[in-house]
Structure formats: C-alpha cells, structure tokens
Amino acid sequence: MGYAxxxxxxxxxxxxxxxxxxxxxxxxxxxxxxxVIFNLFNPLTVxxxxxxxxxxxxxxxxxxxxxxxxYKNYLSKIDGRNSAYPLMPLCSDGGISWAKSQNIFLKVNTxxxxxxxxxxxxxxxxxxxxxxxxxxxxxxxxxxxKFAT
Numbered sequence: 001m002g003y004a005x006x007x008x009x010x011x012x013x014x015x016x017x018x019x020x021x022x023x024x025x026x027x028x029x030x031x032x033x034x035x036v037i038f039n040l041f042n043p044l045t046v047x048x049x050x051x052x053x054x055x056x057x058x059x060x061x062x063x064x065x066x067x068x069x070x071y072k073n074y075l076s077k078i079d080g081r082n083s084a085y086p087l088m089p090l091c092s093d094g095g096i097s098w099a100k101s102q103n104i105f106l107k108v109n110t111x112x113x114x115x116x117x118x119x120x121x122x123x124x125x126x127x128x129x130x131x132x133x134x135x136x137x138x139x140x141x142x143x144x145x146k147f148a149t
Contacts, residue, residue: 001074001084004052005067005091009099010045013127018042025120032120038113044126048099054132067094 019040026032052062071094078085090098
C-alpha cells in the first residue's frame with residue numbers, strides 16, 4: 001500500500017528463537033507448572049513509528065497518515081487476495097482500537113510467565129536495528145518481496 005496509520009502503539013515483538021527456547025525449556029523443566037497458560041511477550045517494546053521508520057530506512061517507502069484516512073483510502077479498498085484482508089475488522093477505526101489494545105496488553109498481569117522466564121534463565125532482547133534489518137532481508141531475499149526504492 002505504501003501507507004500505514006499514524007498510531008501511538010508499542011509493539012511486543014518476540015524473536016522466534018526466544019519463543020522456541022521457552023517452549024523447549026519449559027516442557028522439560030520440572031519446576032515449571034505444566035498446567036499454567038503462559039502469555040509470552042517482550043517488555044522491551046518497539047514503537048510503531050520506529051518500526052515504520054526502519055522500513056523506510058531499508059527502502060520500503062511507507063507514509064504515515066491519519067488512521068481514518070488510511071482505512072478509508074487504502075485498507076477498505078483491498079480484497080481477499082491481500083494478506084492484510086483478515087485484519088480489516090480490527091482496523092475499521094483506522095487501527096486506533098488495535099493500538100490501544102496493544103498498550104493495554106502490555107500491562108496484563110504476567111507474573112507466572114515472568115517467573116517461568118526467570119526460572120529458565122532466559123533474557124528478553126530489544127528488537128534492534130539488526131533484528132529488523134535481518135527480518136527485512138529475509139522478506140526481500142527468501143520471500144521475494146519487492147520493496148519500492
């Protein structure tokens with residue numbers, strides 16, 4: 001689309017190696033309660049605007065627009081062939097409710113999850129420039145995603 005909503009959101013992004021390590025270690029550690037549901041998240045968040053800027057730095061040109069303008073002019077015009085199509089019900093207000101839910105999600109009581117992470121001696125990592133660029137490289141090379149330059 002080349003456009004994204006201008007949102008005040010913090011994203012909890014977890015690298016797959018952290019998630020897979022948690023799953024494997026928790027499944028074999030007898031100190032972890034097997035009947036607890038864990039809510040994995042990364043407390044070291046990245047701002048939505050920072051993520052979009054990183055995409056721009058990489059060459060994927062995305063302009064931030066007011067949320068309702070983004071929904072009406074861009075998202076509402078896509079069809080089922082677009083991978084963003086299933087997200088339309090979440091974004092009918094331009095993504096404002098989604099952004100608020102992300103910020104609330106980060107405040108949910110996660111004591112059992114944090115306790116398990118500490119027991120397993122896992123450390124959260126900041127989603128930094130290297131991580132974002134690695135993901136974008138993967139999309140460009142391995143998924144043949146074309147970025148406008």
